[in-house]
Amino acid sequence: MLVAGFPVGALQANCFLLAPAEDADCVIIDAGQDAVDPIEEALAKHRLTPVAVLLTHGHFDHVFSAAQICRSYGVPAWIHPEDRAMLSDPASALGPQAAALFGGRVDMAEPEEVxxxxxxxxxxxxxxxFTVDHTPGHTRGSVCFRTTTEEGGSLLFSGDTLFAGSIGRTDLPGGDSEEIMRSLKEKILPLHDDTVVLPGHGPASTIGRERVTNPFLAGGGAAFPTRGM
Incomplete structure (x- = not known):
């Protein structure tokens, strides 16, 4: 399996391209802010053809370039219905303080096929x-995507639900601290320790490492993590 990942935009959200190998069809996960050029460079480098854009949630730093990529390649975007409205109204999910950073509005459009x-x-x-796990808490429509490699390894694309050493913030509209802890307990922690976690921000980890070292999963930490939009 080919996995190409890179951070994009002001908030350095991770964008991923997955394919069985080079010179093949691929899936794009989280086409965020300023992602068009690096996505096109990665497609050309590995001779890939996108067939879909998968979105872990609706915050602009993860979906900003989805409409342009979908239009350019004639592919659909996939998102949970609870977050679909954010594709055309991203400011509604930011809260007043965050929205003020962008003059109170972020101009985006929903992809032609959702x-x-x-x-x-x-x-x-x-x-x-890809198996879809609905993991509300960071947003109402947050999801994680699970897949396996040819060698038998497991990958979890966790969006802003789980990070290396932290979890997603819950203080923006649609966030819920009890929901995210329930999602982590019921959907994430039961996964095998060797599962590689590829999060929406920051470095990769494993379920085993997070189970032992992540203060939020151990019951400690602040009530409202602030990583990720």
């Missing part, structure tokens, strides 16, 4: 299989 995700969905795309 398909809605549901908990437990299995998406067969680009020769790969």
């Amino acid at each position: 398909r809605e995700l549901a908990d437990g969905d299995v998406l067969d795309l680009a020769g790969l299989s």
Whole structure:
């Protein structure tokens, strides 16, 4: 499996491209702010053809370039229905303080074709299989995507639900601290320790490492983490 990841935009959200190999179809996860050029560079470098854009949640730093990428390549975007409205009204999810950083508005448009995700969905795309876990808490429509490699390894694209050493903030509209802890307990912590976590911001980790070292999963830490938008 080919996994190409890179941070984009002012908030350095991670964007990922996944394909069975070079010179093949691929899936893009979280086409965020200023992601068009690096995505096109990665597509050219690895000779990939996108077939879909998967979105872990609706915050602008993860979806800003989705409409342009979808239009350019004629592919759909996938998002949970609870977050779909953010594709065309991103400021509604920022809160007054965050929205003020952008003059009170962020201009975006919904991709021409949007398909809605549901908990437990299995998406067969680009020769790969993705299982969808609805993990509300950071936003109402936050999801994680699970897939496996040919060698038998497991990957979790956790969006802003889980980071290396932290979890997603819950103080923006749609956030809920009890919900995110429930999502982590019921959907994330049961995964195998060797599962590689590829989060929406920051470095990769594993479920085993986070189970032991992440202060929020151990019951400590602040009530409102501030990483991620």
